[in-house]
Amino acid sequence: MPEKENPISLYFHIPFCTAKCGYCDFNSYELQNLIEKKQVHNKNWASEYTDALIMEIKGRVKELQLTGRKVQSVFFGGGTPSLFPPQEIKKILLTSRKFFDFIPESEISLEANPNSSDYDLFKKLKKIGINRISFGIQSFNDILLKNLDRIHSGKDAKRAFYLARKAGFENISIDLMFGIPFQTKEIANDDLQNAIELNPEHISAYELTIEPGTSFHALHMKGELNGLISENLSLEMWEMRDQILHDAGYEQYEISNFAKLGFRCKHNLNYWNRGDYLGFGAGAHSLIDNQRIWNHLRPDIYIKNSQTPTAGEEKMENAKKILGESLMLGLRLKEGVSLLELKKKTGFDSEILFKNHFNDFYKKNLLIKDRGKLKLTKKGMLLSNQIFSSLL
Ligand code: SF4
The missing domain is CATH 1.10.10.920 (Arc Repressor Mutant, subunit A)
Known part of the structure; x- marks a missing residue:
């Protein structure tokens, strides 16, 4: 199949969060902070960001001559996309559908934080065409969640999951984390058992890494990040994860990803197969026909430059x-x-x-x-x- 006929993936970056987690090195910002610094507007922060995304879609389609290109998956990631009003997500999807040809079985995912999720929200998301929810649960243990600066509890996570199911979501993924400070093998086992009990279609179970620029890293540098687990324990948890998820009917299809039959994440498979994708929003990256493009990181700078949001690009020619x-x-x-x-x-x-x-x-x-x-x-x-x- 010629490259141009291969379906692409679309990624929309929603960089706003309620609070910044200590380990997070994503391009995400505390919304209240941005409002206080007047980097986004108090009332219409969401609609101004949507306008910028729509402007970018139109500009990129024209610049890269992509009108009518087939789309196989859309992913709203962040940040916390579940903080973003569904009517704004709807506008973004409608604009995308206007310019691209969505294949009928397109996977349309949205990342949700258990604390910013309710039944009404899930109903609305379902109605506007989101067909996969990915919950950033990380752990069901409240002490570990606090260590990670997460603002939800284990109970919130279970509640959010059930509400999404009740609202009709038949494809739900949950993220779990291993190697959290003070995590024991027993706690990791409990996390896996709690996850399996929810019966999600997909589980991402990855290891905590201490990334530069995070508050965890700053503490680590000062020798003040307590409770880090040993390499041996980490290996034991890794082996336990593989065994337990395998026994529960989840197939490992990637280093950190497990799915029930038919529920591998199409969007991420496209990344791992180095397929073409377009990333929209602050700091988003695109790869189209071996051309890499990346956008301005800061939301306010991205919004101001939404007609030409490119911060850098590179044509990859080296085999x-x-x-x-x-x-x-x-x-x-x-x-x-x-x-x-x-x-x-x-x-x-x-x-x-x-x-x-x-x-x-x-x-x-x-x-x-x-x-x-x-x-x-x-x-x-x-x-x-x-x-x-x-x-x-
Ligand atoms: S909610 Fe997610 S994106 Fe936001 S700070 Fe925490 S880990 Fe980062």
Whole structure:
């Protein structure tokens, strides 16, 4: 299929949150803070941001000649998109549908925070076409949630989940986190059991990382981040996660993602397959025909420049870089990367360009070649960050 006929994904970044979590390095801001600094308007912060997004959709479609391009998935991420009024989400979807051709089975996801969710909201979201909700639950343990600066409780999370189900959502994902300060194996086990009891279609279960620029990182640098768990315990939790979720009928299809049959996240699969996507909003990134574009980070600067929100762009022409990126993304998938597909897509042979890397990984039992596909071994998945950084 020619590149231009491949369906793309759309991402809308909603950067507003009620409070900033200590570990968060996303491009997200406390709404009240932005209002106090007069970076967004007190009353119409949501509609002015929507206007900017709509302006950007129109501009990008024209600039990149994308009218009528097929769309397979839309993702409202953040930040906290469930803080954003549904009527604004509706305007964004209507505009997108005007310019793009949504395939009938398009996945349209929205990230929700358990504390900013109610039945009425879910009903409205369902009505305007959202068909997948992704809850940032992280843990059901109130002490750990407090350690993470989350503003919801375990009870809020369960309540929000049931309300979304009641409102008719048949595709719900929940995020869980491992390696939270003071988390024990018993607490991690409880989190998994609580998650399974809710019976979501999809579970993302990932490890906490201490990222520069976060308040966790600042504390860590001062030696004041208490309760960090050991590498051994982290490995034990990782193994327990895989076993428990497998036994409960969830298939692991990516390093940190598990799904029931038919419920893999289409949007993220497109990223991992290095498909084309358009990102709209403050700090959003796009990849279209090997062209990378990224937007201004700060919401007020993005809003002011919504006609030309690009902060930078790069045409990717270096074969080794494109291949390295494709491998780094594709190897996250349990089924691995087809060497032939990769060659067809990029025109280059990764077994030649990365010969030394692959041999080294085979020797260390990090990578295997199985029926034309490259796959990470269990050990490779555990050490994936080291492997990926050496490929770039
Ligand atoms: S709610 Fe999500 S996006 Fe907002 S600060 Fe917390 S982790 Fe970051």
